[in-house]
Amino acid sequence: MGDAERPKVSELIERARRGDAEGRDRLFGLCRTYLGYVARCQVESWLRVKVDASDLVQQTLLEAHRDFSGFQGTCEKEWLAWLRKILAHNAADFVRRYHGTAKRQTGREVPFRDAADSLSRGAPEPAAPGATPSQEFFRLDTELRVTAALAELPPDYQEVIVLRNLQRLPFNDVAERMHRSRPAVQMLWMRAIKKLQEALGDDQ
Amino acid sequence: MNASPDDQDVLSLLDDYLARLQAGEAPAREILLRERPELAAALNLLDALESVAPPAGDPLVPGSEPAGSQPALGELPRPFGQYELLSEIGRGGMGVVYKARQVGLDRTVAIKMILASHLASSEHVRRFHAEAKAAARVEHSNIVHIHDVGQIHGQHYFAMEYVEGESLAQRIAREPVDLDTAVRLLATVARAVDHLHQQGIVHRDLKPLNILLDAAAQPHVTDFGLAKVFTPDSEITATGVIAGSPPYMAPEQAAGRSSDVGPATDIYSLGAILYELLTGRPPFRRENPLDTLMEVLSREPILPRRLNPRVPRGLELICLKCLAKSPGDRYPSAGALADDLERFARGEALEVRPPHVGQRLWSWTRRQPALASRFAALGLFYAAFVVVDALKYLLRQIPPDWQFHERIAVLLGIWGTVSIVCQRLHDSQRWSIPARFVWGTLDSLLLLAVLRAADGLASPLVVGYPLLIVASGLWFRVRFVWFMTLLSLISYVILMIDFHYWRPELQQAFDTDPDRHVINLIALVLLGLAVAYLVHRLRTLSSFYRRQVP
Numbered sequence: 099m100g101d102a103e104r105p106k107v108s109e110l111i112e113r114a115r116r117g118d119a120e121g122r123d124r125l126f127g128l129c130r131t132y133l134g135y136v137a138r139c140q141v142e143s144w145l146r147v148k149v150d151a152s153d154l155v156q157q158t159l160l161e162a163h164r165d166f167s168g169f170q171g172t173c174e175k176e177w178l179a180w181l182r183k184i185l186a187h188n189a190a191d192f193v194r195r196y197h198g199t200a201k202r203q204t205g206r207e208v209p210f211r212d213a214a215d216s217l218s219r220g221a222p223e224p225a226a227p228g229a230t231p232s233q234e235f236f237r238l239d240t241e242l243r244v245t246a247a248l249a250e251l252p253p254d255y256q257e258v259i260v261l262r263n264l265q266r267l268p269f270n271d272v273a274e275r276m277h278r279s280r281p282a283v284q285m286l287w288m289r290a291i292k293k294l295q296e297a298l299g300d301d302q
Numbered sequence: 303m304n305a306s307p308d309d310q311d312v313l314s315l316l317d318d319y320l321a322r323l324q325a326g327e328a329p330a331r332e333i334l335l336r337e338r339p340e341l342a343a344a345l346n347l348l349d350a351l352e353s354v355a356p357p358a359g360d361p362l363v364p365g366s367e368p369a370g371s372q373p374a375l376g377e378l379p380r381p382f383g384q385y386e387l388l389s390e391i392g393r394g395g396m397g398v399v400y401k402a403r404q405v406g407l408d409r410t411v412a413i414k415m416i417l418a419s420h421l422a423s424s425e426h427v428r429r430f431h432a433e434a435k436a437a438a439r440v441e442h443s444n445i446v447h448i449h450d451v452g453q454i455h456g457q458h459y460f461a462m463e464y465v466e467g468e469s470l471a472q473r474i475a476r477e478p479v480d481l482d483t484a485v486r487l488l489a490t491v492a493r494a495v496d497h498l499h500q501q502g503i504v505h506r507d508l509k510p511l512n513i514l515l516d517a518a519a520q521p522h523v524t525d526f527g528l529a530k531v532f533t534p535d536s537e538i539t540a541t542g543v544i545a546g547s548p549p550y551m552a553p554e555q556a557a558g559r560s561s562d563v564g565p566a567t568d569i570y571s572l573g574a575i576l577y578e579l580l581t582g583r584p585p586f587r588r589e590n591p592l593d594t595l596m597e598v599l600s601r602e603p604i605l606p607r608r609l610n611p612r613v614p615r616g617l618e619l620i621c622l623k624c625l626a627k628s629p630g631d632r633y634p635s636a637g638a639l640a641d642d643l644e645r646f647a648r649g650e651a652l653e654v655r656p657p658h659v660g661q662r663l664w665s666w667t668r669r670q671p672a673l674a675s676r677f678a679a680l681g682l683f684y685a686a687f688v689v690v691d692a693l694k695y696l697l698r699q700i701p702p703d704w705q706f707h708e709r710i711a712v713l714l715g716i717w718g719t720v721s722i723v724c725q726r727l728h729d730s731q732r733w734s735i736p737a738r739f740v741w742g743t744l745d746s747l748l749l750l751a752v753l754r755a756a757d758g759l760a761s762p763l764v765v766g767y768p769l770l771i772v773a774s775g776l777w778f779r780v781r782f783v784w785f786m787t788l789l790s791l792i793s794y795v796i797l798m799i800d801f802h803y804w805r806p807e808l809q810q811a812f813d814t815d816p817d818r819h820v821i822n823l824i825a826l827v828l829l830g831l832a833v834a835y836l837v838h839r840l841r842t843l844s845s846f847y848r849r850q851v852p
Contacts, residue, residue, distance in 0.1 A: 132354070140356035182356075190380065240350040263351040266324045269317075288313050295343050 107174035255290035444494035446524035471510035484579035489643035496636035508571035549584035566629035573624020581609040592844030602669035760811035775833040787830025
């Protein structure tokens with residue numbers, strides 16, 4: 099894969115702004131995984147229950163697509179901050195709606211499809227990603243690279259990192275959530291970090 | 303899965319690093335890497351994951367906010383029930399105030415969010431709603447109207463009229479308010495407060511910050527009645543979160559006598575605001591709340607005309623009547639205060655009468671206690687001296703030493719004059735602290751002069767030194783106590799030289815054994831230590847209190 103096929107986020111922003119549809123699709127595709135983690139962790143740490151955040155991500159990408167002309171920045175940092183801002187709005191709505199409609203269910207693990215469905219309003223997918231994130235992440239800066247690599251790990255490795263690092267839960271809570279002992283999740287976390295490091299390692 | 307000892311080691315290092323990172327501290331990365339350079343990649347990874355993690359806590363969801371956070375942190379504008387929060391206007395002890403739009407009615411309102419920590423129990427919540435509803439019934443053109451009280455997502459709030467403009471506090475800070483404007487403003491505010499009182503509501507927290515000026519410079523009173531919800535009978539009071547604002551607080555409020563708080567309390571605060579309008583500063587404001595409270599309780603303010611000679615006598619009388627320590631001595635109602643202010647504006651005779659001689663003397667001693675107490679002490683000693691000499695003459699026919707009397711009288715006269723000068727110096731904000739040290743130094747020098755004129759160490763007037771040390775504690779400054787202790791020790795040593803070398807004839811009074819002096823010197827040091835420690839404890843208490851009152 100040549101360098102031209104693995105562009106930087108800033109280049110993709112530039113291309114998307116010029117009206118290059120492929121650049122735009124790849125830009126959005128790259129951030130989907132990242133947004134997925136942020137959305138899930140945001141909502142879960144607020145509600146303290148398991149959440150399916152995919153509709154939240156969908157909604158956020160839709161709005162980002164729609165309002166793309168309003169984005170002023172040029173670098174990856176600004177781009178991610180902009181996405182997070184849109185996400186924060188939607189996440190707050192999500193939580194508010196959840197509190198309005200499902201107040202009595204707090205504490206139970208329930209999927210939030212119902213609440214989230216009303217957000218997506220059946221709109222079409224913004225774009226099909228041009229290349230899969232795993233192929234692209236070598237050239238990307240840390241935040242996107244880390245989330246892309248994270249998505250490639252086995253599920254229990256992902257879970258332990260999401261709970262301990264992204265949701266900032268202490269190991270005792272992580273152990274409880276994963277139905278394992280505390281030493282076991284600590285070891286799991288160590289191995290997950292090592293694995294993630296290896297996945298990123300070649301490039302550092 | 304068996305962990306090697308090294309794995310355990312790495313785990314605890316990484317876990318510790320992450321814990322610090324998540325707590326918002328700067329982890330000791332360099333030190334860690336010097337010992338374990340191979341961990342660099344792992345630390346980078348932890349840093350990167352931390353930057354992906356969403357910001358901790360969110361205000362929208364009750365219970366998720368970290369302790370001590372403000373009720374709202376989120377992005378603006380954002381929806382809040384039927385409102386859309388537009389921008390943050392201010393933050394106070396009670397919570398955050400937002401400018402907002404009421405969507406249905408399309409009007410601009412101000413929304414005050416109450417910090418969750420201030421409504422700890424359901425009893426608080428009930429009282430908050432009851433008070434806010436009572437306040438919402440008040441309709442007056444100079445009172446900020448409360449539209450709505452409620453709770454959205456567990457967040458208690460009230461929505462009120464939005465006044466475009468600045469607070470009186472900002473106005474005063476910007477430039478001095480001229481006298482006519484001050485009188486007009488205060489008369490209007492007093493009328494509005496009178497209206498509140500007629501509805502059975504006591505404001506309890508009147509201060510320039512709570513008086514908003516609209517574009518036409520008309521005042522609007524805000525934030526009334528709610529202070530009560532947060533005050534009595536709870537742990538919230540114990541930490542003093544909302545105890546009012548010390549510089550504008552009436553003595554009965556400052557003393558915590560909540561049963562005495564009533565309309566007269568607001569009249570005091572109106573007087574404090576008038577005082578600030580006239581002189582540019584509130585009647586009592588020290589750098590820490592404890593000193594301010596002490597002054598509110600026991601001092602008379604400096605006469606406004608001394609701070610601003612252009613203040614007319616009548617206005618000064620009105621102001622001081624409001625600031626009377628006893629609620630009964632103030633105006634009977636805010637309406638009566640407004641009447642007198644309006645009379646003053648029209649140039650008519652005032653209701654308020656100048657105080658009689660006794661009241662003036664009493665208030666003078668409270669205004670300048672340091673001076674008054676010196677006069678009293680000097681006068682008492684001199685009177686005792688005269689009486690004792692008179693008795694000696696009458697009973698034992700010992701004729702008084704007129705020359706000695708004269709010298710002492712002159713020295714005490716100088717002492718009195720010096721004190722007046724020092725008090726003047728101390729009253730000026732700028733020289734206040736140096737004046738204290740100058741005054742203390744002169745006190746000890748004059749005491750030394752008196753002792754030199756008298757029998758030196760053989761004179762019982764040596765008790766003046768412990769007195770000076772104890773009195774120095776009344777300034778509530780540890781450093782000043784040490785200063786006076788040191789001066790007393792130096793003076794005592796000079797008197798020892800006097801006793802042993804300059805006037806050996808004094809040695810007839812008692813033997814020349816050094817133990818007497820050693821004991822006296824140690825006693826002075828210990829006294830200084832005890833007073834300094836006492837002051838230190840008071841100040842610790844005071845700074846604790848300051849942390850609680852923003």
